[in-house]
Amino acid sequence: MKEHLLPAIKLTLISLVFFCVIYPALIGGIAQVSPNKGKGFLVEQKGKVYYENIGQAFYSDQYFWSRPSAVSYNAAGSCGSNKGPSNPDYLVLVQQRIDTFMVHNPGVKKSDIPADLITASGSGLDPHISPKAAAVQIKRIAKSRNLSEAKVTELVNQSIEKPFLGLFGPESVNVLQLNLKLEKL
Amino acid sequence: MSYTELLGVLLFFFATFLLAIPLGKYIAKIYAGEKTLLDPIFNPIERTFFKWSGIDATKQMNWKQHLSAMLTINMVWFLMALFILMNQSWLPWNPDGNPNMTADLAFNTSISFLVNCNLQHYSGESGVSYFSQIFALMFLQFVSAATGMAAAAVLFNALRERISDQLGNFYNYFLKSATRILLPLCIIVSVILLFRGTPMTMEGKDTMISMEGDTIHVSRGPAAAFIAIKHLGTNGGGFFGVNSAHPFENPDYFTNIVEMVAQTIIPFAMIFALGFYLKRRKLAWMIFGVMTLEFVLLVVPAIISEVQGNPAIQAMGIDQSQGAMEGKEVRFGAAASGYWSIITTVISTGSVNAMHDSSMPISGLTQLLSMMVNAIYGGCGVGILNFYVFIILAVFISGLMVGRTPEFMGKKIEAREVKISMIVALFHGFLILVSTALASSIFINNPEIGWLNNPGFHGFSEMLYEYTSSSANNGSGFEGLGDNTPWWNISTGIVLLLSRFIPIIGPIAIAGILANKKYIPESAGTLKTDTATFGLMVFAVIVITAALSFFPALTLGPIAEYFSMR
Secondary structure, X not given: OHHHHHHHHHHHHHHHHHHHHHHHHHHHHHHOOOHHHHOOOEEEEOOEEEEOOOOOOXXXXXXXXXXXXXXXXXXXXXXXXXXXXXXXXXXXXXXXXXXXXXXXXXXXXXXXXXXXXXXXXXXXOOOEEOHHHXXXXXXXXXXXXXXXXXXXXXXXXXXXXOOEOOOEOOOEEEHHHHHHHHHHO | OOHHXXXXXXXXXXXXXXXXXXXXXXXXXXXXXXXXXXXXXXXXXXXXXXHHHOOOOOOOOOHHHHHHHHHHHHHHHHHHHHHHHHOOOOOOOOOOOOOOOOHHHHHHHHHHHHOOOOOOOOOHHHHOOHHHHHHHHHHHHHHHHHHHHHHHHHHHHHOOOOOOOOOOOHHHHHHHHHHHHHHHHHHHHHHHHHHOOOOEOOOOOEEEEOOOOOEEEEOOOEHHHHHHHHHHOOOOOOXXXXXXXXXXXXXXXXXXXXXXXXXXXXXXXXXXXXXXXHOOHHHXXXXXXXXXXXXXXXXXXXXXXXXXXXXXXXOOOOEOOOOOOOOOOOOOHHHHHHHHHHHHHHOOOOOOOOOHHHOOHHHHHHHHHHHHHOOOOOOOOHHHHHHHHHHHHHHHHHHHHHOOOOXXXXXXXXXXXXXXXXXXXXXXXXXXXXHHHHHHHHHHHOHHHOOOOOOHHHHHHHHHHHHHHHHOOOOOOOOOOOOOOHHHHHHHHHHHHXXXXXXXXXXXXXXXXXXXXXXXXXXXXXXXXXXXXXXXXXXXXXXXXXHHHHHHHHHHHHHHHHHHOO
């Protein structure tokens, strides 16, 4: 073991330079020519800047709501609820979410509420909801903003992100982008 | 589930498979010392490394010298990481002012990254500085993956048809794995991530006002470079707390494909590399076939149970056609999350794109089984070492059954090799079951301790999962477990150390002993090891020794939970 100690220390030092200085510096350099210089995608509207990929909490009736979050969309951290599927406290919470949704969206059938609207995401920062989750909120938005339902439906349909290459993965709607478009109407 | 989600899952597998064959050929060339395309770049770089460190990379080592070199340098890395993590508050690049780690947490974290596990009892945003992320954690992600691959290279060398105790040079295998295999792939993956929205900045948290007027902070950091090696090295430790569920760490479905391929490709390629290196492609196909059969048996039930959704929520009148969405992200969906949860557990990555603690009972069961078997594809290099142990056992048992002397690759398998294999194979179960039993008894006697986030059977699964993940060097978790306590930090740290080095030392010792034995050319009396029949034999040995020993524990956790929800 002794004969290996000095070479091991030296090899570690030079590896540190190579993998922890040169490699990240190279990627950091490439970041400077990437969109938004490696600081995440930003969107700007009315002088305010938001992160496109970081979901936000919406609670007023005139915005599309995001999914429930275990960190209330504060991206200083990230966390899922880590509740097991059979946890009784958790199931009570889900029932409360359904009830709250029904109160704010009168006339919606319970069976039309999609699962993503009443379950917390893995990151707590999920920027998306499913197209169904957007559709079920159209009535409320149209009413509180005095818009026609057809107009809001059109906006939602425009905002649906298709599967990758049209072939792989689910469809989704970015809630922040959708609400920003709503503000522009 | 829409058919596009199903297509996505098929793409994950076949894209990796098709890319892994040429990569395997390239890896075989590197370990055989043949010419490759990147020689003009890396030859001078590696010469500088060796010259400066005073290492003669052409010096041949026997298996004991290999292990001695490996363990020494691992000890150096451990002490270095421990120092950095316990002093990060005053070290540079700490824009968010994160505090030093406590001694027990630093002990756990250093070991966990050293052994390629990446169990994380801290959260990336608040628990480590950028300096620690890069110089302690990312560094260990590179070198621990390269260590595993170097160990596999020693095995490749020992399996050649000749008599010798000269098995190549550890430093040579180690460095070439890092520079010629991991690094180029990392550059490709991190650039893709950068252009899809993953941050790579040294600035600290940003403050922004949300549309509704809330002031929130947004954690950032040099994530792109980190996430690439996290997957390619099958490490799995996330830059952010929730790993690849975080919208910065895995921004869209395309990055999900890239990260999925990145974590699976080297384990696949190592199997093909073995075939190319030994010029025994049929053997590689036998190994790949057995592993794929096991993988399919685990991944299909997991995807089905996630896609079917939660029956308890269905009972409330909510449509479950989207699948079980608790702990999952909309941009990936239930099918891709179910697939990822099994890939990450079979190949010991342990990164997650959905929270395993919220998985349905059947997928929780298959995640646990994947880690309990621990010989399906497997981590960078060590997967093939684990499988080798089962081959030796299968050769021995089938030799007894047909009344032939057990032989593998022209070498006689005798009592000593079988004993070592048996110890390695049973040790995994011993570590998991004994430590889970200890933790359970502590919890039962001190229910106020507050470790668990869920009551009942699922709570037991949280403890079982933590030790299974540690012993498989996996690193994923049922994260509801309150694991940043001295008990969990120290006990899992010890499990991690033992479960990393014993499964490396054992197979390398067997291979070294066998390499030194007389070579017996194949004859009509030789048991063929590259056939489907022998493949089924290995499969049976794995099912009996690995899977069945855990059945009682699984019955108390996920199986009981499944039936309680019917």
